[in-house]
Amino acid sequence: MDITVIGRGNIGGGLADLWERAGHRVTRLGRGGGDAGASEAVLLAVPGTAVAAALSSVTGLAGKMVLDATNLYGGARPPAGFSSNAEYVESVTGGSTAKAFNTNFASLFGQIADTRVRPSNLWCGDDETQGIVGQLSLDAGYDAVRLGDLSMAATQEGLAGTMFAIAQSGLGQFVYRMAAPEQL
Numbered sequence: 001m002d003i004t005v006i007g008r009g010n011i012g013g014g015l016a017d018l019w020e021r022a023g024h025r026v027t028r029l030g031r032g033g034g035d036a037g038a039s040e041a042v043l044l045a046v047p048g049t050a051v052a053a054a055l056s057s058v059t060g061l062a063g064k065m066v067l068d069a070t071n072l073y074g075g076a077r078p079p080a081g082f083s084s085n086a087e088y089v090e091s092v093t094g095g096s097t098a099k100a101f102n103t104n105f106a107s108l109f110g111q112i113a114d115t116r117v118r119p120s121n122l123w124c125g126d127d128e129t130q131g132i133v134g135q136l137s138l139d140a141g142y143d144a145v146r147l148g149d150l151s152m153a154a155t156q157e158g159l160a161g162t163m164f165a166i167a168q169s170g171l172g173q174f175v176y177r178m179a180a181p182e183q184l
């Protein structure tokens with residue numbers, strides 16, 4: 001699959017490495033922008049407050065499927081008029097959108113392949129994104145677990161604070177698995 005990552009840092013660069021290893025072709029864009037016109041899927045992985053700036057620096061996004069991995073911290077809010085960054089993204093591109101990969105620690109990407117069972121990757125979004133979110137989760141070493149449609153994106157963005165609180169309460173950075181009992 002041809003994938004463009006907007007943001008090539010911990011999350012964007014880390015997932016790009018895993019996806020290339022799985023056989024995908026990945027174009028990595030930073031704050032200089034670029035073109036996403038040839039891609040089948042776009043990952044958005046820039047600071048949560050830089051989403052509007054990042055999207056405006058990239059051409060070829062109209063109608064594209066976007067997986068939004070951004071988080072907002074410290075009281076930062078999504079763009080005015082939107083309850084989540086992901087819903088703002090969808091309003092800009094007009095394409096199917098998912099919130100995905102924002103509740104996983106990038107620092108652990110290198111260890112995912114060695115886990116006894118696949119960790120989960122929470123996501124929510126449009127039905128049309130389900131297949132690609134599932135495939136790209138698997139190709140990064142995760143099982144996708146759906147939280148709902150895109151109206152759940154604000155809830156999912158809010159989980160980032162919960163993840164940090166758990167990590168800072170003794171566990172350190174962690175993976176998680178949500179599964180039916182017979183799958184454990």
Ligand SMILES: NC(=O)c1ccc[n+]([C@@H]2O[C@H](COP(=O)([O-])OP(=O)(O)OC[C@H]3O[C@@H](n4cnc5c(N)ncnc54)[C@H](OP(=O)(O)O)[C@@H]3O)[C@@H](O)[C@H]2O)c1
Nearest residue numbers: 007008009010011030031045046048050054070071102106
């Ligand atoms: N790190 C994690 O474990 C983690 C986990 C879940 C979610 N997230 C979320 O994922 C997003 C990225 O986090 P990260 O840790 O990967 O950050 P990072 O390592 O600092 O990388 C940020 C990337 O965003 C680009 N960028 C910054 N400002 C931009 C702008 N105005 N326009 C376009 N691109 C811009 C940077 O471009 P340059 O390459 O040109 O500098 C860089 O490639 C954040 O929203 C974060 O909350 C992070």
